[in-house]
């Protein structure tokens with residue numbers, strides 16, 4: 001690349017990109033570099049970035065296998081990649097910090113074992129027509145295809161059943177692939193209070209309760225590798241954070257009712 005080409009590219013990187021892709025990563029040294037390179041090639045092939053610049057934010061925390069160093073090296077080698085590091089292992093916090101660091105008009109959230117270009121293409125078409133402000137990829141819609149083991153598929157159903165029963169959640173899935181317009185969702189992210197696995201659910205549920213237009217589209221899930229994190233070990237935290245979420249949301253509604261303002265599904269939850 002000539003100096004003038006490099007200068008143009010660097011200037012482009014200084015301007016806000018159209019797309020911000022946020023991927024939380026934890027102990028992914030085995031697949032990180034290959035997955036990132038493959039994803040970048042797919043973005044270019046699908047012209048997802050529309051010829052404009054994009055940024056790919058790797059939000060790492062607490063890895064013990066050198067993932068942080070690989071993310072830093074990828075970022076040093078390519079101006080479009082940014083690596084952020086945020087404390088101890090915490091999926092929700094990493095995702096939240098990644099979203100808060102994003103500068104694009106559109107934010108696309110993915111997982112390193114998925115990197116689903118097809119979801120992002122379909123979601124961007126919907127966001128561009130302004131039919132929705134947040135598009136959630138659902139593994140549980142009738143038309144979705146979920147190749148994960150039965151136990152994990154059942155886990156998705158149980159969590160979402162709990163969210164429907166306790167928080168009037170109307171959708172079928174909250175974890176995983178998402179795409180949204182950054183401006184209308186910025187205050188939704190900022191108002192979230194729980195971390196770890198449940199942040200993603202809180203984000204989707206609050207978006208609906210705060211009156212943002214949310215839609216679900218089916219996804220096909222074929223993980224590049226089985227999750228190394230045991231489902232059972234996630235349960236205590238999910239339940240704890242679900243309790244915290246119910247108290248925060250319901251308590252605020254009760255206070256609003258007591259003050260005579262009335263609690264509404266579409267009010268700030």
Ligand SMILES: Nc1nc2c(ncn2[C@@H]2O[C@H](COP(=O)(O)OP(=O)(O)O)[C@@H](O)[C@H]2O)c(=O)[nH]1
Pocket residue numbers: 023024025026027028059060061088089090091094095110111112113175176226227228229
């Ligand atoms: N930063 C960060 N990323 C995580 C953490 N746990 C999982 N991830 C990432 O989140 C994504 C999904 O993780 P995965 O193990 O496949 O769980 P699944 O979503 O239940 O399939 C991957 O990109 C992981 O690297 C964590 O504690 N911190």
Ligand SMILES: [Mg+2]
Pocket residue numbers: 111113223227
């Ligand atoms: Mg996975």
